Amino acid sequence: MHTPGPLSTPLCLRAHAGAGTGGLYSALRLVDTGTVDASNICIFEMAGRVGGRIMSLRGLGPDKDLVVDVGAYRTWPEYTPILHALITEYLKLPVHCYDPGEVPCTKFNIATEEGSDRKAGFTTFVEEMMDRLVRAGARWFPNYELKAIVQASASADKQLTFGNGAQAVASKLILNMPQRPLLKVLRASSLPTGALDSGSFEALHTVATELVSKVYLYYSDAWWINDLGLNSGSFELSGDAANMEVKGRYHDGDVKCDADGQNCHGFLLATYAHDFAGATEMYLRRFQNDRDSPATIIGNADPEGTNFLQHAHDRVISASNDHSTTLAPPEFAVIANWNIATPGAGAGWHGWTSLEHTDVALDPLGVHGIHLVNEAFSMAQGWAEGSLQQADSVLKGYFGVDHPWSWADLEETSNPCVIEYTAAPCPIESAPCPIAAA
Numbered sequence: 001m002h003t004p005g006p007l008s009t010p011l012c013l014r015a016h017a018g019a020g021t022g023g024l025y026s027a028l029r030l031v032d033t034g035t036v037d038a039s040n041i042c043i044f045e046m047a048g049r050v051g052g053r054i055m056s057l058r059g060l061g062p063d064k065d066l067v068v069d070v071g072a073y074r075t076w077p078e079y080t081p082i083l084h085a086l087i088t089e090y091l092k093l094p095v096h097c098y099d100p101g102e103v104p105c106t107k108f109n110i111a112t113e114e115g116s117d118r119k120a121g122f123t124t125f126v127e128e129m130m131d132r133l134v135r136a137g138a139r140w141f142p143n144y145e146l147k148a149i150v151q152a153s154a155s156a157d158k159q160l161t162f163g164n165g166a167q168a169v170a171s172k173l174i175l176n177m178p179q180r181p182l183l184k185v186l187r188a189s190s191l192p193t194g195a196l197d198s199g200s201f202e203a204l205h206t207v208a209t210e211l212v213s214k215v216y217l218y219y220s221d222a223w224w225i226n227d228l229g230l231n232s233g234s235f236e237l238s239g240d241a242a243n244m245e246v247k248g249r250y251h252d253g254d255v256k257c258d259a260d261g262q263n264c265h266g267f268l269l270a271t272y273a274h275d276f277a278g279a280t281e282m283y284l285r286r287f288q289n290d291r292d293s294p295a296t297i298i299g300n301a302d303p304e305g306t307n308f309l310q311h312a313h314d315r316v317i318s319a320s321n322d323h324s325t326t327l328a329p330p331e332f333a334v335i336a337n338w339n340i341a342t343p344g345a346g347a348g349w350h351g352w353t354s355l356e357h358t359d360v361a362l363d364p365l366g367v368h369g370i371h372l373v374n375e376a377f378s379m380a381q382g383w384a385e386g387s388l389q390q391a392d393s394v395l396k397g398y399f400g401v402d403h404p405w406s407w408a409d410l411e412e413t414s415n416p417c418v419i420e421y422t423a424a425p426c427p428i429e430s431a432p433c434p435i436a437a438a
Helices: 022-032 081-090 124-136 179-189 197-204 303-319 358-362 384-399
Strands: 011-017 041-043 056-060 066-069 093-099 108-110 139-142 146-150 158-162 165-177 207-219 234-235 246-249 265-275 295-299 334-339 349-352 370-372
Touching: 011 022, 022 041, 022 124, 022 384, 041 124, 066 265, 081 384, 108 234, 124 197, 146 179, 146 207, 146 384, 179 197, 179 207, 197 349, 207 303, 234 303, 246 303, 265 303, 295 303, 303 334, 370 384
Parallel strands: 011 041, 011 165, 041 139, 165 370
Antiparallel strands: 056 066, 093 108, 146 158, 158 165, 207 265, 207 334, 207 349, 234 246, 246 265, 295 334
C-alpha cells in the first residue's frame, strides 16, 4: 500500500481524514459509482490501522486463532440496517448469530466463513473497504494525524498539515473524526472569515463524550460452557473504586471447542460498562498500560497481573452465581478503556446534550467543502450506523451519489436513539430504544 515519505505533498481531489467506517465508506462509494477516480482519493489516518473505535485483536490464545473486539462488535439490523446491509449485501461478508440463545436471531457477528460460528473480528468489514480502495488505486497514508486546515475562501483548496510534518492539498475534505479530535483540529485551523462563528462552536459542543470499558477474561477451561452449559445470557455485579464493575455476557467472547462441541476454551466478556462521568471505569482505569492504545493485555507473570486476574475471577464467579472454589482464575485478560485520553477517539461514543442545534452540528462546514461523517454528530449516536447515515447524506447532498440500499427513503431508517442527556441521570426506561451497549 502507498505510504509516502514525510516530505510528500500529495494533491487530492478528495481527502478523507480518518479511516473509520464513514470515511472509508464514503470513499468507496465515490469510487464504485465512478464519481471520482480512485487515484484522486487520499485517505489519511492518524493510527497505523483502520477502524477507529472498531478494533479487533487477533492471534490470541494457545493456537493464535482467537479474536477480541475491544470496540464495536456486532450488527443489529433493527437499529443498524445500513451497517448490516453494508456488511452482508454490499461487501458480501458472512455473518453468524451473536447470541445462540436468541430465536429468531436479531444480532450478528462477522464470521470467518459461511456457516461458521467463529468470529472473524468486527474490523473485517472496515479492512475489506480499505482493501478494495487500495486495489482500485486510492492512496493510503497511515500514521498521518491531521493537525490543521488552511483555506482562504469557500471555494479554495484546503491545505492540510499533519503531525509528522507532511502537508497535502485537497479540493474537498471529508472528516471521519469524533468530537474531541475534530475540535482540536478546528482550533488550530485557519478557515474563511465567518466559516465557524460562535453558533457553530455552540452546536459542536452539544454532544457529550461517554466513557466505555470492556474486560475479556481468557480461560483455558471455558467453565460457563463446559460445566454450566451456558452459551447465552448475562450477569451483573455493581462495582466501585475498589471493586471491578461486572456486566458480562456468556455469549459474547470468542470460544473454541473440539469437534464434538466439548472441551471449550476462550474468552468471557466480564465487563461492558459505560457512563458519562467515568464512574464505572474507576477500578479499571489504573490498569491501562499505555494511553496510546485503548487495549491492555494483563497476564499472570507478575504479582500485579496475578492480583487483577484473581480479583476479576472472584467478581465474575460471585456475579454468575456459580460459587465453586475449584475453578482456576483466567490466564490473561484484555481490558479496553475508551476515554477522553484515547488518541483519535476521545470517548467510547457520544450523546446529545441539546437537540436545538443539530442542523448546524451535522453540517457546520459543508458550503466550504468540508464534511463530517461520524457517529458523534449523527442521529444514531453510539453506532457505526450514525457515521454511515451521515456519509449517505453527504454523498447525496454534495456529490450527487445516492445510497445503494433497497429501501427507498433513507430517512425512514434513522435510528430514534437520540436522548437529550443532562447532568441528571437519564433512566433507561425513558429511552425510545436500546442504548448502544445493549
